[in-house]
Amino acid sequence: MRDCSTLVKKVIEGDWKEIANLTQEEIESGTKPDEIILQLQAGMEAVGEKYSSGEYFLPDMMKSARCMNIAFEVLKPLVENSSVGSLGKVVIGTVKADMHDIGKNIVSGFLKGVGFEVIDLGSDVSEDRFAEEVIRHQPDIVGLSSLLTTTMHEIGVVIKKLEEKGLRSRVKVIAGGAPVTEKFTRSMGADAYAADGGQAVKVCKQLVQRS
C-alpha cells in the first residue's frame, strides 16, 4: 500500500484547506482510491483516540471530519463501485424529549469517519421511530444518546420496544450520554456503553465482530 502520510497527517491536524488538492495529488500519483480511504479512516481513528484521551476537543474533531468530507467529495466519482466495504450499519439518535445532539453528532462523526454507515435520526426520537428505522434499515447497531437525567430512562423504553417488536436479537444496542454510566446502561438492557466518540468507535467495532 502506498503511503498517504501527508494527507493523513493533515486529517489528524484538521488542516482542511489543502485537503482537496492533496487528495487529487494522491489520485494522480497512482494511489488507488480504496487505499486512500483506508488510510484516511485510520487517521480518523487516531483523532478518536486523541479525543478520548483529552488531547482533542469538539472543534478539533469537527476540523478532521471536515477534512474527511472534503476528501470523500474528491474521491466520490472514483469509488462508486468501491471494494472498501462498510464496517457495519448504525442507526443512531437522541431519545425522546431530549433535544441535545452534540454527543450523538460526535459519535456519528467518528463512526462515519472510520467506515461505518450511519443513519442519524436526530434528536427527540421516539421508541416507535427507532423500531421503524430498525425495520427499514436493518442496522447492526442501534446507538442511543441521552443527556438528561429526565430522559435517560428512555434508553430502556427503546430497548423494550425493540423487544416487543421482535427486533432486539437482530441488533446490538450501545448507549451513552452525560448522566449515563456503564452500570445504568446495563440495567436498561443495552449491550454496551461508550463514554465518548473515540470509545464508541472501539466498542462498535467489537460489537460488529461479535455479531
Next chain:
Amino acid sequence: MEITQKQRILDVVAGKKVDKLPFGARIDVWYNYHVAHDSLPAKYKGWSQTDIIAHQGAAAQKRFFSICKEEYHDMEVVKRKEPPYEITEFITPLGTCSISLLWSLAEGPWLAYEHEKLFKSQKDYPIVKYILDHTVPVFNEAYAKEREDMGERGVVMTGTGLWGPSQRVMREIMGYELFYNEYMDRPEKIDELMDSMMNLERKKLDIAIKSDIEIINLCANWSDDIHTPVFKQYFTPWFREANEKIHAAGKFSMAHTDGEMRRLIPLFTETLIDVAEAVTPAPQTKCAMTEFRRMGDKVTFWGGIPSILFEPYVSNKEFDDHVKGLFKEMKPGYRFIVGMGDNLTVGADIDRVGRVVELIEKYGKLPIE
C-alpha cells in the same frame, strides 16, 4: 440561636467558618415531574418544593431564570404555539429570525430547549446583532417574590441569565457545532456578535449588582465542549470584568459547573468566580472530587453528589459510602457546600435528601478530621 440555612451557605461563600457542612438541595426536576403526574409521595401532596426540602432538613436551592427581563425595541416580536413547540419571530428592519423552543415542565426540566436556534446561517448575522443591540434589560419583579417566599430557608439561584454572554452565543443562539464552524470560517463576524452580547450583558450585570442578590450566577453547564482557547478568548475576560464589579459591590459570583470539567478546572481560578456550583464528580463524570479542588482554596465548592446516585438502582450502602467518602475528600470542609450534580432525578427517592442531612450530623461537623 442556630444560624439559618441561608446564612450558613452565605457564610461559607464569604470564607467564614461554620459549625457543620451546609446542604443546599435542588429538586425541581423531580418536583415538576411528580406534580404534573400527580405522583408526589402521599406525605408531600400539595406541598411546595421549598417546603419539601425544609421538611427533609436541607437548605433549598431554587433555580430562577434571571433577575432581568428583556424588552425588545424597534422590532416586532410575534409568539405562536405549535405544540409541543413555542415559536418566537423577531421581525426587524434587517429581516426576520425565529427560534423554536420545546418546554414541557411535565417532564421535569425547568427551562426550554431550543428545537431550532435563532441563528441558522451567515445571512442571520446582521439580524441577530440588531436584535441584541435593540434589547433592553429591566429588573424582573418576579425575582423579589421568589426571594421573599424563600426567606431564610435557602437560596434563590439566579443572576443575569442562565448562560454567560459568550456561552449564550455559542449554545443558545447558534449551537456549539454551528458556532465552531463559524468560528473557523468567519471569526470576525463571531467577534461582532460577541461584542453586542457583552454590551447587553453589562447592562444586565448593573441591574443584578444594584439588586439585593448576594450570589450572582454568571454562567451554566460548563463542560469540555467549551474549547479551552475559546474559553480563554471570550469567557475569561468577561468573567474577570464582571467579578471586579461584583466583588467591589461586596457580592459573590457563581458558575454552574456540572459537566465534564477536567480541561476547564485549570482555568477556573483565572475567572475570579467564587463558587463552583453543581460540581459533579465520578461516577457521573470522569473527574474525582480531589481534581476539582485544584481550582484553588479560595473557591467554594457546591455539589459533590451526582444525580444518578439518587436513582433506585444505586443501593443505600453505595449512596452512603459516596457521601461519607465525599466528606473525607473535602476535609477540613470549610469551603464546601454539599449539593447535587445537579438535581434530584425523576425516579429518585426523596428521602435520600434527608439521609444526606443525617450523614452531615454524623460525619459533617467542621472541621472534618
